[in-house]
Amino acid sequence: MTRMNYCPQCASPLARRFDGGRERIACLAEGCGFIYFGDFSIGCAGVVVRPRGNEIEALLVQRGQNPFAGTWQIPGGYAEYDEVLSLAVEREVEEEAGIVATVSDVVAFRHALAGSSGGPSTNVYFIFRLNYVSGEPQHDGDEIAAAGFYTLDEMEDIEGVQGLSKWGIRQVLGSKSGSGLSVTSMGDPNTWQIYGLGEGDSR
Numbered sequence: 332m333t334r335m336n337y338c339p340q341c342a343s344p345l346a347r348r349f350d351g352g353r354e355r356i357a358c359l360a361e362g363c364g365f366i367y368f369g370d371f372s373i374g375c376a377g378v379v380v381r382p383r384g385n386e387i388e389a390l391l392v393q394r395g396q397n398p399f400a401g402t403w404q405i406p407g408g409y410a411e412y413d414e415v416l417s418l419a420v421e422r423e424v425e426e427e428a429g430i431v432a433t434v435s436d437v438v439a440f441r442h443a444l445a446g447s448s449g450g451p452s453t454n455v456y457f458i459f460r461l462n463y464v465s466g467e468p469q470h471d472g473d474e475i476a477a478a479g480f481y482t483l484d485e486m487e488d489i490e491g492v493q494g495l496s497k498w499g500i501r502q503v504l505g506s507k508s509g510s511g512l513s514v515t516s517m518g519d520p521n522t523w524q525i526y527g528l529g530e531g532d533s534r
């Protein structure tokens with residue numbers, strides 16, 4: 332699974348070692364102790380809905396770059412290592428689509444092992460419900476080829492809408508705002524957060 336050959340701490344060649352009940356890639360150099368546990372990443376994406384007459388429309392962006400150039404999905408991306416999830420998803424929605432929206436709750440998450448459809452690292456991907464605040468869809472024409480609000484009916488006529496995105500939108504449309512996991516913190520909300528049922532606030 333890994334292409335890591337040298338220790339990132341001391342640059343010695345890595346070897347296999349039995350540790351914690353299984354074989355792992357580790358550094359055997361005296362006094363180093365580095366163990367490679369694998370590559371992990373955290374992703375987030377936002378379902379932003381707003382009313383259009385008697386219908387509800389949801390925000391989609393079209394990917395301008397590979398992988399999956401041309402496909403449509405809810406806006407999102409990786410959370411930075413020094414960025415909490417709720418801020419990451421709000422940032423991605425604004426960067427990709429020019430929409431200001433605030434986190435309401437988490438409606439689902441996907442756990443995918445490295446090499447599966449989740450991507451190159453073992454990944455947890457959170458799907459958030461966000462409250463629309465302001466803005467009309469914009470796109471940069473590079474990373475994002477198009478952006479817009481569409482009803483589910485309209486999405487049926489768009490080619491290449493990601494199945495997981497449609498599923499996430501249906502999760503939002505079929506549940507009450509705030510009924511998912513909402514975020515709270517017992518410390519600095521910009522550095523650690525708890526997601527739980529019930530008593531979360533809007534951020």
Ligand SMILES: [Zn+2]
Binds near residue numbers: 338341342343359360
């Ligand atoms: Zn080492």
